Amino acid sequence: MALEIVLITGMSGSGKSVALHALEDAGYYCVDNLPPELLSSFVALEHRHHSNKVAIAMDARSATGLPQLPGQIRQLRQQGIAPHLIFLDASTGTLVRRFSETRRRHPLSQESRATGRGALVQDIESERELLGELRDKSHVIDTSNLRASQLQSYIKELIAAPVGQMTLVFQSFGFKHGLPSDSDFVFDVRMLPNPYYEPDLRPLTGQDLPVADFLRQQPEALRMRADIQQFLENWLPVMAANHRSYLTVAIGCTGGQHRSVFLVEELTRHFSANWLTLRRHRSLDSHGPAQAAKPQAQPQDEPQAPTRTS
Numbered sequence: 001m002a003l004e005i006v007l008i009t010g011m012s013g014s015g016k017s018v019a020l021h022a023l024e025d026a027g028y029y030c031v032d033n034l035p036p037e038l039l040s041s042f043v044a045l046e047h048r049h050h051s052n053k054v055a056i057a058m059d060a061r062s063a064t065g066l067p068q069l070p071g072q073i074r075q076l077r078q079q080g081i082a083p084h085l086i087f088l089d090a091s092t093g094t095l096v097r098r099f100s101e102t103r104r105r106h107p108l109s110q111e112s113r114a115t116g117r118g119a120l121v122q123d124i125e126s127e128r129e130l131l132g133e134l135r136d137k138s139h140v141i142d143t144s145n146l147r148a149s150q151l152q153s154y155i156k157e158l159i160a161a162p163v164g165q166m167t168l169v170f171q172s173f174g175f176k177h178g179l180p181s182d183s184d185f186v187f188d189v190r191m192l193p194n195p196y197y198e199p200d201l202r203p204l205t206g207q208d209l210p211v212a213d214f215l216r217q218q219p220e221a222l223r224m225r226a227d228i229q230q231f232l233e234n235w236l237p238v239m240a241a242n243h244r245s246y247l248t249v250a251i252g253c254t255g256g257q258h259r260s261v262f263l264v265e266e267l268t269r270h271f272s273a274n275w276l277t278l279r280r281h282r283s284l285d286s287h288g289p290a291q292a293a294k295p296q297a298q299p300q301d302e303p304q305a306p307t308r309t310s
Contacts, residue, residue: 187249
């Protein structure tokens with residue numbers, strides 16, 4: 001049986017323990033803080049023990065061994081094992097707040113150095129530099145504004161996607177809540193007519209048919225949809241040929257409720273016919289579970305493309 005490996009890396013305080021709990025619930029054998037030097041030998045050992053689903057977390061606690069990790073990953077791929085690479089990130093302000101609330105010491109902190117916010121920020125920035133290469137090779141999830149249940153849902157979505165096929169992730173967000181750092185492309189749609197100013201549409205979302213009908217009647221909204229579609233259709237094959245595993249496209253409006261949600265639904269419907277496609281609504285998900293990948297604002301049916309802690 002093929003071995004499924006999920007490798008979780010990321011910033012300290014970004015939610016790796018939450019991600020491991022989600023993977024444990026999904027049936028993965030989970031190991032936290034495995035030294036990077038042991039990755040290949042550990043995978044070989046688990047394979048001999050007939051474990052077929054393994055999740056491993058690594059971070060700056062093993063700072064001296066991290067430079068070896070890219071080579072270890074290449075070695076696994078040469079053996080026909082392609083791990084899911086997931087990098088958890090968060091804004092520096094969010095990480096500072098989380099460390100302050102838990103009173104934990106950052107793994108890169110020095111006992112002899114003065115403590116305080118300035119020192120912690122310096123440690124966080126040093127960690128970003130240390131993990132930069134891994135971040136570039138992974139699917140990034142910005143946990144700054146995510147609840148634990150949202151992160152768990154996102155992780156389970158990602159591991160359901162087959163390794164080796166590029167996964168296209170569409171994400172709506174509200175600029176007033178901050179720009180998502182996990183995006184490869186960001187499209188600003190705040191110039192489009194806003195359903196918020198229509199009293200009957202204000203309490204609805206871009207997933208609701210009245211909002212979708214309103215925006216389909218706006219030439220600017222149709223032009224924006226067509227322009228984004230054309231851009232992605234031109235470049236997705238090139239990115240897939242360059243062995244990209246994930247591509248995240250963020251669509252932002254003011255509050256992340258109407259225009260961006262509508263366009264994410266439209267783009268998901270369009271691209272899911274030919275690409276493995278996931279969708280997320282950051283502002284809506286904060287008030288409920290992550291959205292399933294079937295647009296609700298479409299009157300017709302549309303085809304949709306398609307885990308113990310030690």
